[in-house]
Structure formats: C-alpha cells, structure tokens
Amino acid sequence: xxxxxxxxxxxxxxxxxxxxxxxxxxxxxxxxxxxxxxxxxxxxxxxxxxxxxxxxxxxxxxxxxxxxxxxxxxxxxxxxxxxxxxxxxxxxxxxxxxxxxxxxxxxxxxxxxxxxxxxxxxxxxxxxxxxxxxxxx
Amino acid sequence: xxxxxxxxxxxxxxxxxxxxxxxxxxxxxxxxxxxxxxxxxxxxxxxxxxxxxxxxxxxxxxxxxxxxxx
Numbered sequence: 704x705x706x707x708x709x710x711x712x713x714x715x716x717x718x719x720x721x722x723x724x725x726x727x728x729x730x731x732x733x734x735x736x737x738x739x740x741x742x743x744x745x746x747x748x749x750x751x752x753x754x755x756x757x758x759x760x761x762x763x764x765x766x767x768x769x770x771x772x773x774x775x776x777x778x779x780x781x782x783x784x785x786x787x788x789x790x791x792x793x794x795x796x797x798x799x800x801x802x803x804x805x806x807x808x809x810x811x812x813x814x815x816x817x818x819x820x821x822x823x824x825x826x827x828x829x830x831x832x833x834x835x836x837x838x839x840x
Numbered sequence: 841x842x843x844x845x846x847x848x849x850x851x852x853x854x855x856x857x858x859x860x861x862x863x864x865x866x867x868x869x870x871x872x873x874x875x876x877x878x879x880x881x882x883x884x885x886x887x888x889x890x891x892x893x894x895x896x897x898x899x900x901x902x903x904x905x906x907x908x909x910x
Contacts, residue, residue: 726907728904728905730904752905754907756907757905757906757907758905758906758907759903759904759905760903760904760905762874762881762901765874765901765904766874766876766899766901769846769899769901773847782904784906793906794906794907796905796906796907797906797907800872800903800904800905800906801906802869802872802902802903803902
C-alpha cells in the first residue's frame, strides 16, 4: 500500500494537467513503514521526450531528487507518469522499462478529464500487480 | 581505496573501471544506467575506459521512462 495526502495528489494532478497533452512524470519520496509506503514529497520532473505517448525523466533532475531525498532521510518510493489519452494501466513499454522491483509505479489517466484515475502498480519480471493507493488529509 | 557510491562508502582492493564497478554493484543492465562521476555525466560508451580513483564520488540510477497504452 502507498499512502499520499490529498495535497500530494493535487500536485501530481496539476503537474500532469500542465504537461498535457504531453505525458508528465515525476518521483515520489518518503518513508517505508513495514509494507506501507508513505509519501512525503512529490517531485515533478521534466519529460525530456516531450511526447504525448512516451516519457523519459531528465537525469539531471533525477540526481537532484536523489540528493534531496538523502538530505531529508527519505527514500525513493517510486515514480508517477500520466497517460493523457489512455487508461491507468502499465503499457508494454512501461513494464519493459521498469527496472526497480521495489518501486511503486503510479499512473494517472487523464482519459476522462473530469474524472482522472490514479493507480499504482508493482512490476516484477514484466508482470504488473496493482497495489492500494490510500489518499488522506 | 575508498570511494562513495550512491551516498555509501565503498572500499576497493584495486583500481577498477566504471564498468567493473557497476558489475560489483550488481547492475545487470548498464545500458539503462545513468552515471555521474564527481558530478560529471559519463556516457555508457565511456564506462569501460573510465578508471575509478581514490576519493571518487559515483552516483548512478536507472533510466526511468515508458509510454502509454496503445
């Protein structure tokens, strides 16, 4: 399970709508308590592909995030990206390029603009398993 | 010699290349790894020719990318 605040959710939403119709992406930092991940900060990153169908995170920004996580005593919990015009499930490409089996892969679908859908997955061996996302104040 | 890898101190008995270091760090797909050596980027084509020296600071992370469902 991954827990994020409503403010974190709004940050993901805003970053994704701002990037639309391009895909948006970012990282999630926080703490791990047993099997539960608690998000402490959302990092909106630049999609250097600038594409509505693909994303690649800016490596310089990724390194800056890693250093900020370390400074705060947090760990990298996972990442998020938007699907501007498709459902919130991992594409074949998402699964092929998922190298961290511990990471949570969050996908925000903007297919229905008025009702965005955020889901999280763990991806191991090319297989995606949905995990619970809990939003709270 | 003593180096730092992703914030952790690592002791090496002998000089190694960056490629060998990534292997020691159990990186299975170096082609999908981005490396900073002392804050400078090293491209994958330079992994084999780059020698790690005492006091070096290495950061590496996996490429993160994907695409939407067709």
